[in-house]
Amino acid sequence: MSSLFPHLHETILRPRRGWIAVDWRELWEHRELLGFLVMRDIKVRYKQTVLGAAWAILQPLFAMLIFTLIFGRFAKIPSEDAPYAVFVYAGLLPWTFFSTAVTQAGQALVSQQSLLTKIYLPRMFVPAAPVGGALVDLAISFGVFAIVMAVYQQVPGWGVVMVPLLVLLTIAAALGMGLLLAALTVTYRDFRYVIPFMIQAWMYISPVIYPVSLVPAEYRWALALNPLAGVIDGFRAAFLNRPFDWPTLSISAAVSVALLLVGMFYFRKTERRFADIA
């Protein structure tokens, strides 16, 4: 007699060594789960707050106001001929997304240990979900930005066609960094304390409050090694109708993709130990 379930899927469990490839088929088969986890993240985010989703609008607006006041008015940081508010908001768009996504992704595994120790699921989804959730905030911020642009009577140029690509690069960088930090935090809980400092420092080495042109040309390649540098500069070029700084953008893009690969592979390499040490 042949097997009762001839179509059965075989799972072979055995010790594995070294680097483990990303199981794309499994990720694809479970894509609905990622959807549910992202939905949970979004639904829970502003639960039991008075203002609810309005926070997604208020947060970038407050940041814009404070930065405009302190860095624009008092410190008089140049803003490449655009109103400082528009200038800084264009930088805050990718930055806020990145910092939220990385911070939450970094904590995702240690704050939901039962997802590691009580069930098997494609674990990459756990840190990936807050990145997806942060995307919703980003979309809302774009809406607010449109209003800010209208208020300051700024008209974007043809460069806006680059925006989807720039967003993809930011997602790649955030996901890569999030996976890396999530995996590191499982083993070394020190990263829970490191991440907030790291994000704070990262903002100052990213051209969020200052223009890339403030950095001397011969050091710009170093700035571009920060994936956010090229992205933020690209956002400004797109919305403030200015030429793109292609060398900076290309280096940052390459670093973003590299970061994503490093994050994914480090995650896969350490994943099999997660349940043992969580």
Added chain:
Amino acid sequence: MSKPAISVENLGKMYRLSHQGRRADSFREAITNTVLGPLRRLRQLSGREETMEEFWALKDVSFEVQPGEVVGIIGRNGAGKSTLLKVLSRIVEPTEGRAVLRGRVASLLEVGTGFHPELSGRENIYLNGSILGMKKREIDAKFDEIVAFSEVEKFLDTPVKRYSSGMYVRLAFAVAAHLDPEILIVDEVLAVGDAEFQKKCLGKMKQVATGTGRTVLFVSHNMAAVSTLCGTGVMLERGQVLATGPVTEIVDRYLSSGRSEVEGKVTPSRPHGASIWITRAELTGGGPDGTSLRMGDELTLRVHFEADPATARPRLGWVLSDASGSRLLCANNRYSPNPPLPEPASEGTVECRLGMVPLMAGRYQLSLYLGDEVRDTHVLLDALNFEIAPHDVWGEGKTPPQGVSAMWWPSKFSVDATETSIGL
């Protein structure tokens, strides 16, 4: 001949135990610890430290499960049951050997994994179902059934944090009960919920197991549940398979194997994150050697603990149950008078004098719950397994009849004759 649904070959799982928390005995040592500690811990966390002790939670485990078989995994605490289920559920990776699973696997090691307290019952059904491996359309198709089984229709749109614990468990189990895998792995989930719901769950499990030709691996401390549900038993001891066979034989063997455990063989390791944990436990009686227990003996339980940080109030609870898993008695010094130690200690013994417990002859199990003022940090289910031997409790040359009740009762009878007049 069909291929086995599960074949396990020489499976082994090794953990490295690090001996952490070496206490500084001097100021100089405290300083060196502070400076060198991070370096040592870095080596430890990255798994490169050589001095760590190896501990095999599973070793050379081999068995096969045919499609449609319902297998009960039996064993004491630390026997490796949970590790085995975790390996087969893909949660942890084996250190050696291999296992092949043929079919879609769903495992249920915890009720309500991934439930979010802020989300409504409806949202959690989808989330939890998806985490357990169901597709959205499967959940759609079974949604009404799940809701009916859980009996929480009215609160479907209420956040689950407002649910009573009973409702929470019912909803969580309802989702899991409607999984449709070819292989189902279940760990001790029936230990939650009220008796009525437990019965319902057991019924559902039985239906799942027998009605659909599904392969089930089931772990429970409730021997009655294992006997009703399973056809085959696998008994584990110290990470190895001790016996496999028809479930009745294996359950009998399990129930009669624990004799030596009374003498304090329970030497578990510290659970992760526990501030106080059990290092040894023993139950002694009044028999000549203090260890063989007879009906009418005064029982004394001693639990040795270690604590970090030191504590003055170790809290010990115990539950005594009979061979079938029915709980007979419990006590806990969280609720009964027990003055704290004069100063905090990092190790010690909690002694509980049970006094004379009027148990009938038979096998009993004692579960231990050690913790702090707030919660239990170390739980050992059925940690002590012991036998009470028949004994002439009244010195009348007779023993109370077996099988009538769970206990005999030390009561005093007296008979009075009433004057009756015959010539009414």
